[in-house]
Amino acid sequence: DGGITQSPKYLFRKEGQNVTLSCEQNLNHDAMYWYRQDPGQGLRLIYYSQIVNDFQKGDIAEGYSVSREKKESFPLTVTSAQKNPTAFYLCASSNPSGDSTDTQYFGPGTRLTVL
């Protein structure tokens, strides 16, 4: 089945450590996105990539980094510079060349907790 997978589902990190969240899609979508969700604040865009080897900062990129070496993969690294990383992280993808150019489809999310 086509879809988006994120791993792990739950992640615990000690302060001062970097951690990488995985996002893989087999929908053949060109664009991929990372969002952060905090209680009562909706979704906030961290980074997005509309094509391989290119990505753009979103609204809250500080303390995060990404790479887009393959079309199907868009990993997010939460660095030690991120002051409050405990949150729920959602990955999404869309197909700008399709009929519904901006409909995003989401993965199941990763819940990151900093101990």
Add this chain to the structure above:
Amino acid sequence: AQKVTQAQTEISVVEKEDVTLDCVYETRDTTYYLFWYKQPPSGELVFLIRRNSFDEQNEISGRYSWNFQKSTSSFNFTITASQVVDSAVYFCALSEAGGGSYIPTFGRGTSLIVHP
């Protein structure tokens, strides 16, 4: 700049009641798209509907219906005869065609609790 407001933070109903979730948006573009997503307790956002700004027809899908009114910049979502499985957080979103990036802006969500 685009903006989406979901003024209802939480709604609590009893099963079989009808419930309407409000969504008000702001945009300067004449071409834009509106969305609704459902986020059940598992966390994954599930796409429900996409509407473009040139199509004001209301849509019905089973117990779900959507009322798009450009005159009031609203895109409200009604669940008829609610069920416990409808309990979730619902997000309204807007994307503008003019920017080229097609990245939607999400509202803060409305938490719907359906009691048996």
